Amino acid sequence: MPEIEAKGQTIQLNEEGFMQNPEEWSEEAALALAKAEEDLDSLTAEHWSVIHYIREYYEEKKLAPMVRKVCKGSGLSLTRIFELFPSGPAKGACKLAGLPKPDGCV
Amino acid sequence: MPQSEKPEMTLEDKVKSLTSRDRERILEVFKASLTHEYAAFLQTCAHCGLCADSCHYYLTQKDPKSIPAFKLHQITKVYKKNFDLIGRKLPTLVGAEELSNELIEEWVDTLFGRCSLCGRCGINCTMGINIPYLIRTARGALAAVGLVPPGLQSTVDTAVEKGNNMGISQEDWLETVEWLEEELQKDVGDPEAKLPLDKSGARCMYTINPREAMFFPLSITAAGKIFYAAGEDWTFSSKNYDVTNYGLYNGDDEAAGIMSGRLVQALEELNCRELILAECGHGFNSNRWEAPEWLSRRYGFPVNSILQLIADYIRTGRIKLDPARNQKTVTLHDPCNLVRLGGIVEEQRFILRHSVKNLVEMYPNREKNYCCGGGGGQLAMTRFAERRLEVGRIKADQIKATGAEVVVTPCHNCIDQLMELNKHYKLNVEIKTVSEIVANALVIQD
Numbered sequence: 007m008p009e010i011e012a013k014g015q016t017i018q019l020n021e022e023g024f025m026q027n028p029e030e031w032s033e034e035a036a037l038a039l040a041k042a043e044e045d046l047d048s049l050t051a052e053h054w055s056v057i058h059y060i061r062e063y064y065e066e067k068k069l070a071p072m073v074r075k076v077c078k079g080s081g082l083s084l085t086r087i088f089e090l091f092p093s094g095p096a097k098g099a100c101k102l103a104g105l106p107k108p109d110g111c112v
Numbered sequence: 113m114p115q116s117e118k119p120e121m122t123l124e125d126k127v128k129s130l131t132s133r134d135r136e137r138i139l140e141v142f143k144a145s146l147t148h149e150y151a152a153f154l155q156t157c158a159h160c161g162l163c164a165d166s167c168h169y170y171l172t173q174k175d176p177k178s179i180p181a182f183k184l185h186q187i188t189k190v191y192k193k194n195f196d197l198i199g200r201k202l203p204t205l206v207g208a209e210e211l212s213n214e215l216i217e218e219w220v221d222t223l224f225g226r227c228s229l230c231g232r233c234g235i236n237c238t239m240g241i242n243i244p245y246l247i248r249t250a251r252g253a254l255a256a257v258g259l260v261p262p263g264l265q266s267t268v269d270t271a272v273e274k275g276n277n278m279g280i281s282q283e284d285w286l287e288t289v290e291w292l293e294e295e296l297q298k299d300v301g302d303p304e305a306k307l308p309l310d311k312s313g314a315r316c317m318y319t320i321n322p323r324e325a326m327f328f329p330l331s332i333t334a335a336g337k338i339f340y341a342a343g344e345d346w347t348f349s350s351k352n353y354d355v356t357n358y359g360l361y362n363g364d365d366e367a368a369g370i371m372s373g374r375l376v377q378a379l380e381e382l383n384c385r386e387l388i389l390a391e392c393g394h395g396f397n398s399n400r401w402e403a404p405e406w407l408s409r410r411y412g413f414p415v416n417s418i419l420q421l422i423a424d425y426i427r428t429g430r431i432k433l434d435p436a437r438n439q440k441t442v443t444l445h446d447p448c449n450l451v452r453l454g455g456i457v458e459e460q461r462f463i464l465r466h467s468v469k470n471l472v473e474m475y476p477n478r479e480k481n482y483c484c485g486g487g488g489g490q491l492a493m494t495r496f497a498e499r500r501l502e503v504g505r506i507k508a509d510q511i512k513a514t515g516a517e518v519v520v521t522p523c524h525n526c527i528d529q530l531m532e533l534n535k536h537y538k539l540n541v542e543i544k545t546v547s548e549i550v551a552n553a554l555v556i557q558d
Contacts, residue, residue, distance in 0.1 A: 020494050020497075021494050021495060021496075021497040021498055022494050022497045024494075069279070070326070072280065072284045072287075072288055072325065072326055073326065073327050073328075073329060074284070074287060074288045074291050074329070075284075084329070084330070092535070093531065093535065094327060094328065094531065095326075095327040095328075096323075096326075096327050097531075097532075107263065107494060108278060108326070109263065109266050109267040109270045109277055109278055109279065109492070110267055110270075110277045110278040110321075110322055110323050110326070110356070110492070111277075111321055111322075111323045111356065111392075111491055111492075111524050111525040111528055112323055112327065112491065112528055
């Protein structure tokens with residue numbers, strides 16, 4: 007099973023690189039996931055606005071937000087979100103925000 | 113509900129704790145779903161081995177457990193032990209075997225983890241055995257005692273409980289449609305352009321894969337733009353719009369019937385005359401071919417893929433396309449459920465020849481095409497994710513050999529797997545639906 011290091015702690019990922027225990031998420035974990043899963047060496051303010059919006063939505067509702075909400079909440083266009091997260095909103099942005107894998111064709 | 117929130121007993125623990133009553137239940141359900149035709153198939157395999165080279169699992173893994181005849185034999189030996197006279201009296205003579213917990217563990221690994229129900233073995237079988245149907249039937253028997261791998265089962269449960277397989281609330285769906293309608297109006301420069309909802313009496317009712325609304329909405333606006341250009345009289349339902357049906361994959365006919373039945377009910381309530389299915393391979397196979405069986409009823413309306421509709425628009429001049437707008441070299445991936453198992457083979461080619469400058473086929477193609485590896489519920493079963501990428505190597509090699517810059521496929525499930533193959537095998541291609549390509553080539557007429 008893959009794992010990442012954040013704040014000196016080992017974080018377990020599932021076979022698809024999603025966090026096994028979403029409550030272990032931190033900004034350091036997001037950075038480590040960005041490197042491991044999206045091949046990004048650093049995260050910009052735009053990345054963080056998406057990640058923080060998704061994370062806060064998830065912590066409140068225990069659900070991933072619709073991409074419509076992510077655009078509104080982060081103030082970014084759909085095209086920009088796809089550029090920022092090459093694997094898309096689910097396997098890119100939601101994964102970096104420490105969400106579990108959603109159900110469905112993803 | 114996210115998987116991590118569910119009270120977890122691992123699949124392995126569940127198998128270990130099965131009682132003789134559970135095993136009887138598996139056999140009862142299996143027997144009840146076998147027709148005479150399929151029971152005959154279970155006596156027919158000649159072990160010729162020709163199927164081995166038809167299967168993307170065996171071709172990539174070279175593991176004998178991935179040979180279709182072996183997978184079928186896992187089922188056959190149990191069938192013989194319980195339902196065949198010689199198998200019951202002289203089991204060793206015919207390789208019959210009792211269904212033990214150890215064998216059930218192997219069933220889970222083989223039937224869920226080494227098959228994408230793509231059907232390629234079936235068309236290469238010298239005896240014409242419908243192997244994927246039998247594997248699905250055995251999956252359904254495992255489903256009856258709760259032995260479906262978690263992500264696949266939770267996708268079915270979410271769809272049954274929430275009305276769509278991603279658990280999208282009605283409020284979120286309506287808000288997304290409204291947003292996409294505004295995007296469409298900007299795109300076509302017409303404030304009257306619509307993505308109609310619950311339009312009673314519309315000619316056709318259109319459906320989507322929930323992942324479009326949730327994460328990848330460009331294909332919804334693309335379809336809306338095509339309908340707009342064709343002057344189509346269509347509508348979405350505000351409640352039942354999910355074209356997917358993971359009951360096809362977990363083998364649970366009752367759940368499958370609930371999902372497909374909702375589309376029928378929505379269409380009838382809205383007095384629409386035709387059900388149009390989004391670009392979704394298994395959704396097409398489920399709703400076009402299987403659902404009338406699950407629901408034990410005849411449909412009084414046609415069920416068609418959006419590809420058939422678009423091809424008609426082109427043939428009858430209802431839309432005008434300029435292929436010069438799609439200059440990049442395009443190749444086409446054939447989704448197994450739509451093409452080999454669904455019979456929609458030439459429409460997508462006809463459409464692409466009218467919408468792109470340069471279309472190159474991958475080889476083999478059409479009904480002989482290889483599965484991308486994402487079908488059969490594989491995308492939902494995290495435990496088999498590594499295998500899924502490994503067996504997708506054939507598809508990756510096929511794509512590389514075309515030299516194409518864009519891979520087009522009329523299936524959102526395939527798209528997700530192709531996106532992963534793109535990353536894993538560094539293919540450096542764009543991946544799009546047919547609707548997106550067509551929408552880009554549309555010449556909007558006044």
